[in-house]
Amino acid sequence: MPDRIKISVFGIVGSPLCVASSDGQEIYNRLNTALEANREVALSFHNVTALTSAFLNAAIGQLYGTFSEKKINSLLKVENIEQDDQDLLDRVVDNAKLYFENPERFNRVFQEVLEDEDDEV
Amino acid sequence: MRFHLPEIHRNPAGFDALAYLYAQTKELLFDDIEIDMKETHWFDADMCAAFGAILYSLEKRLNTVSLIQIPLSVKEILSKNGFLSRYGGVEIPDQWGTTISYQRFDKNDRYVARYVENEFMHRSEIPKMSPELLKKLSESISEIFVNAISHSRTRLGIFSCGQFFPTKERLDFTVADLGIGIRQNIKDCIELDLSAEKAIVWATEGNSTTRGGNVPGGLGLKLLGEFIDLNHGCIKIVSDAGYWQRENGEIFTALLNYRFPGTVVSVEINTADTSAYRLVSD
Numbered sequence: 001m002p003d004r005i006k007i008s009v010f011g012i013v014g015s016p017l018c019v020a021s022s023d024g025q026e027i028y029n030r031l032n033t034a035l036e037a038n039r040e041v042a043l044s045f046h047n048v049t050a051l052t053s054a055f056l057n058a059a060i061g062q063l064y065g066t067f068s069e070k071k072i073n074s075l076l077k078v079e080n081i082e083q084d085d086q087d088l089l090d091r092v093v094d095n096a097k098l099y100f101e102n103p104e105r106f107n108r109v110f111q112e113v114l115e116d117e118d119d120e121v
Numbered sequence: 122m123r124f125h126l127p128e129i130h131r132n133p134a135g136f137d138a139l140a141y142l143y144a145q146t147k148e149l150l151f152d153d154i155e156i157d158m159k160e161t162h163w164f165d166a167d168m169c170a171a172f173g174a175i176l177y178s179l180e181k182r183l184n185t186v187s188l189i190q191i192p193l194s195v196k197e198i199l200s201k202n203g204f205l206s207r208y209g210g211v212e213i214p215d216q217w218g219t220t221i222s223y224q225r226f227d228k229n230d231r232y233v234a235r236y237v238e239n240e241f242m243h244r245s246e247i248p249k250m251s252p253e254l255l256k257k258l259s260e261s262i263s264e265i266f267v268n269a270i271s272h273s274r275t276r277l278g279i280f281s282c283g284q285f286f287p288t289k290e291r292l293d294f295t296v297a298d299l300g301i302g303i304r305q306n307i308k309d310c311i312e313l314d315l316s317a318e319k320a321i322v323w324a325t326e327g328n329s330t331t332r333g334g335n336v337p338g339g340l341g342l343k344l345l346g347e348f349i350d351l352n353h354g355c356i357k358i359v360s361d362a363g364y365w366q367r368e369n370g371e372i373f374t375a376l377l378n379y380r381f382p383g384t385v386v387s388v389e390i391n392t393a394d395t396s397a398y399r400l401v402s403d
Binding site (some may be wrong): 013015018020021023049050051053054055057058063064066086087088091092095096100 | 237263
């Protein structure tokens with residue numbers, strides 16, 4: 001049994017354009033199984049040329065609703081990712097952590113901002 | 122009935138004209154609808170996405186739609202991008218390869234990657250763009266499609282059309298859906314009752330998502346706006362009676378006179394841009 005499971009994003013999606021949330025869900029299903037079994041995973045973005053936030057939200061963002069940040073950091077390693085894709089992933093992860101911290105508040109905060117703008121008019 | 126269509130520009134008046142067409146025809150069933158285009162001396166090609174969406178909804182109610190008295194210049198544009206062939210016209214070859222053909226997609230986001238590859242990545246005719254811009258362009262176009270598919274809840278599909286302007290070094294691309302619209306989506310999902318323009322502001326800024334459940338969301342339109350600013354392009358969104366525009370970081374909103382029956386996202390991309398794109402974390 002290998003120490004670390006390797007998952008190729010390109011291999012699963014079958015295209016260098018990883019944009020659909022349904023494809024992201026396929027990645028999530030595999031990551032979820034591995035993390036539930038406390039297995040280390042190397043998630044490779046080799047040959048991936050385009051990513052959307054929708055794909056990454058489904059693939060990785062939703063992990064933060066199931067597992068602790070500590071567990072994700074210790075078991076999931078991302079490999080062969082371009083710097084701008086890493087930047088997008090960082091945004092998605094920050095967004096996901098905020099969302100799962102308190103999903104209701106996540107939306108309410110912005111509602112308050114809009115209401116404040118109205119008051120200023 | 123006969124409807125007189127004015128010029129259609131990608132601006133509030135153009136969107137309002139199409140929304141008015143919908144308002145005038147939405148109750149019709151088994152009718153003959155003639156769209157008289159005698160006065161349509163200009164038609165922004167990518168607006169075929171929004172126009173086609175409305176005509177599709179008319180045909181869904183078993184109305185017979187015909188486009189009549191089309192000025193020659195407009196007829197040529199709508200023939201080259203394959204729009205007119207759906208309404209009794211013929212498709213004519215696009216000699217310079219500057220059109221991105223009119224398409225209707227079913228609600229399946231797995232087609233998006235192939236479409237973007239075929240229309241944007243693997244076309245020799247498209248303006249020469251830096252690899253960074255081509256990547257950001259394909260991601261942004263995909264983000265618009267996936268966003269429409271995830272949020273619109275439409276059963277009528279997603280409509281798209283575009284046009285390259287080699288000498289102006291610009292690409293216009295529009296995606297339209299006949300879904301519930303941003304305002305209603307926010308109201309249904311998180312019980313926030315906003316005006317139509319505020320609803321678009323809500324969807325394009327900050328940490329906002331109507332997704333709920335296990336998958337976080339709410340970044341797509343915000344990222345798109347950031348890219349457009351860096352690119353010195355422009356993005357326009359119409360949903361319900363709301364109009365929202367972002368150009369050079371400036372946001373303009375307006376209320377249309379009539380409701381568009383869904384959402385339209387339209388981008389103007391500066392294809393001469395050579396920026397290296399880096400997204401700044403919040």
